[in-house]
Amino acid sequence: MTKLDILIAEDEPAQREMLSGFLAKQGHHVLTAANGEEALAKVKAHTLDLAIVDYKMPGLTGLDVLQKAKQINPGLDLLILTAFGTIDTAVAAMKAGAADYLSKPIDLEELLIVIDRIAGRRTLESENEILREQIREKEVSQDQIVHGSRQMAELINLAGRVAASNATVLIQGESGTGKELFARLIHRLSPRSAKPLIVVNCAALSENLIESELFGHERGAFTGATQKRVGRFEQADGGSLFLDEIGEISPAVQVKLLRLLQEGEFQRVGGNQTFKADVRLISATNQDLGSRIKEGAFREDLFYRLNVVPLKIPPLRERREDITPLVDHFVRRFAKENRKPIEGVSREAMDQLVKYDYPGNIRELENILERAVVIARGATLTAAELPFGGRLPDEEEETGAGEGSLRQALETLERRMVADAMKAAGGNQSRAAEMLGLSERMLRYKLKKHKLKS
Known part of the structure; x- marks a missing residue:
């Protein structure tokens, strides 16, 4: 006490x-x-x-x-x-x-x-004031983590305290909650900030490529390996490596990653030479790794190595105090970028924005507001410029509920969610997969299954 x-x-x-x-x-x-x-x-x-x-x-x-x-x-x-x-x-x-x-x-x-x-x-207030001073000294942009809730203030405070150490950090949260922003904040406040932060999205790489991407390969290691390639761990030497969607890596890569965390050593694919790596590892996932461990898909010993300091980011619907400052921030940003004289948001529009549940979290809110600013005719954003059509999605879905079998209802819901995510992501499959909490491979399967254009 x-x-x-x-x-x-x-x-x-x-x-x-x-x-x-x-x-x-x-x-x-x-x-x-x-x-x-x-x-x-x-x-x-x-x-x-x-x-x-x-x-x-x-x-x-x-x-x-x-x-x-x-x-x-x-x-x-x-x-x-x-x-x-x-x-x-x-x-x-x-x-x-x-x-x-x-x-x-x-x-x-x-x-x-x-x-x-x-x-x-x-x-907390004292530590946050010290953290704000560190942020000013290191010129870290406060735009990165806009918030108004105590939950986020406490997480930012924890990130600041963790930054000075070399401990591994596992950032957990749904897609679109800002996991990469926290990784960047930790790196910028750490003694390693003068060295690079290398970002790898594990879900965006095929199982065959991810090992080579992380650890590099020697010439002739596999078909198409015409020259030696330096991996991400070597590139991040002295700095930090952020592995997003760590739950997607294969068992073989998990073994090599565990060895690196235990011994600080690794070998390139197709090589025998052992390399040392001085890297601070920050990882993130939108999956329940505890369930993945029970399924035998993720190593328990690796989980404990990654999870020295857990950072759990709540979804936006559980911290609605953040919605209003985020709306103000995005409206100002997009109005400036698009040279639109937007002065604010109408009361009705703000009411809808605060009540919506955001399955895609902050990324979805950002997309909604960018669209609204682009199509706005006046100086104030109104409910007409929001994609809810003057009503929240939950209200629209009440009609027809209960019709047909449960399987049909789930198929209809899945198709709509995939279509909405692709629309919100502007057709970008990586962004849509993140919003839905899927791997890109699974998203491509569902696009084909529901005959949706990719």
Whole structure:
């Protein structure tokens, strides 16, 4: 538990001493004050993290102390103590900037929970400020990870803490959630930032090519190998290698990758010479590797080597607080790129954008907004420019539900989702496969199966 510098402002001596002794036993540094004036004097004289203030005290009330203490130290957190029957005053204190309030008599376990939450938030804010300074120093573009949710703030904070190490990182999340952006952030904040970050999409390479792509090959190693080729691990020496869709690699490549992670050594395809590789490995997947292990398709020992630090990015539908800042960001960007005088988004359009579930996540939102900006006629994007046609997809799909067999319904749904992904990706199979969480090989199969143009 983080230790805080805490001030207790309470006019009842027994309550003041009880709270002071209890928090001191938890390891906190505690000061006390018998009234509001004394409390403000100590706020001026000391560097404090938290003030626990009784609402009803002689002279200055707790609300008065709250307002004046915030003027002295805007970063100070205040916890208001209120008697039963005065909840309205506690709510007023919260509106004035209190971090929380507790009703008397004080439940000490509840007090510890509130203090732990405040301490955790202060630690996160402090670390994020340090991280923002590092980002400014290393000229990492903040455009990369636009967010408004606490979940993403915590993930960015974790990425910043992990960056300084050489530990492998496994980034998990659905297609389109921004896994590569996190890999780039980790690399740019690491001591390896002066060296290259090499990106390999394992799903885009055939089983025959991926081993050669990663480890290189000697001349004559296979038909068509007319000259020696340096692999991605050699290219990334001293830097970082990002393996996207790591779950797609074959068992044979998994064995070589495991050896490299254990020994730091590898051999080119068709060669006997052993090479050393000083590479920080960051990998990503949209698959459940635990299930792949149970199926025998992925090595458990390799998983543990890759998963030293797991980073799980939630889908956009689980962090809707991010949608509005992302909409603002993309609208500004595409308006500038297309030289369109777009000033914002209508209330109805924003309502639809926030409520939509985004199976393709941020990549789908980006595509929707690029299209909307391009076809917009006015200075404000309206619901008419969105692909929902004034209604959300779920509303449109209600008609006809339950007709036919389950197999027919699933086939119809699969065909529509594949067609929609191809349309959203502008016909690009790699992007469409990522949006659907499929390999390109599986997407090509489904395009043929449903007689859809590729």
